[in-house]
Amino acid sequence: MTERVALITGISRRIGIGAAVARRFAAAGYRLQLSGLPGYDDAQPYGGDPDGVPALLAELTEVTGDPDAVRYQAADLSSPSAPAELVETAVRGHGRLDVVVAVHAYSTHTPLGALDAAEIDRHLVVNVRATLLLAEAFAAAFRAGSGGRLVLFSSGQRLGPMPTELAYAASKAGVENLTHQLSPLLMPKGITVNCVNPGPTDTGYLAPADRDALARLFPGGEWGSPEDAARLVEWLCSPDGRWLTGQVIDSEGGFHRYA
Structure with missing residues (x-):
């Protein structure tokens, strides 16, 4: 896997999924272009990670042994130009781009009876439009001929309702549909397209009592990490994933939504 280059979005907290992906990729020899919007997490009830980005970069640089192997650029994906700019930055900085992992997401409280048009639009812009533009920019920049990977992220909205996050659920349904739409278009270019639904994942966003209650809905009694x-x-x-494309993978550890 030496010399492969990956762009990972949605990184600002060391406890997040994007940071975990970056750690595994760094250990596997990837060169990395990372991106996120720390201010978004700072404004959430669970709070941000003020030292998260510099600490993660230091950690990954120690793993790679190369100060130029890991780069970071903050980006607001509500900007129409941001996705293409991230791809361009990755290619300019590392000479190529083999993998895009789109972990970014926008989510706020959007229940029926209190829906706001601007909030619905922002969910669709960040979660769907930015993802589609990332895919387009990646496809245009990809030159290897094979081994390309586009990994998207969903939240299991097919498997049960999200009554207080209607805009988020609708936007993530769009991401899942993009997986099916893009896969036959990008496979001839050498890029597979898949979507991961990680289920409830312990990234520190729930209070302890809520966290413990939700853990009981897992057969093993513990959250996904x-x-x-x-x-x-x-x-x-x-390379082992070369033949899988167009799939939405529910990796939830047996989570019972209706228990």
Whole structure:
């Protein structure tokens, strides 16, 4: 896997899925272009990670042994130009781009009876439009002929309702549909397209009591970890994942939505 280059979006907190993917990729010899929007997490109830980005970069640089192997660029994916700019930055900085892992997401409280048009639009812009533009820019920049990987992220909205996150659920349904639409278009270019639903993942966003209650809905009594999702992403992006495309993979550890 030496000299492969990956762009990973949605990184600002060290406890996040994007950071876990970056750690596995760094250990596997990838060169990395990372991106995120720390201010978004800072504004959430669970709070941000003020030292997250510099600490993660230092950690990954120690793993790679190369200060130029890991780069970071903050980006607001609500900007129409941001996806293409990220791809261009990755190619300019590392000479090529083999993998895009789109972990970014926008989510706020959007229940029926309190829907706001601007909030619906922002969900669709960040979660769907930015993902589609990333795919287009990646396809245009990809030159290897084979081994390309586009990994998207879903949230299991096919498997049960999300009554307080209607805009988020609708946007993630769009991401899943993009998986099916893009896969036959990108496979001839040498790029597989798959989508991971990691299920409830312990990234520190719930209060302890809520976290413990949700853990009881897993047969094993424990949440999924960011590393669980990262292992699957690493496999999808490895040579062993070459024949899998157009799939939405529910990696939820037996989570019971209706228990």
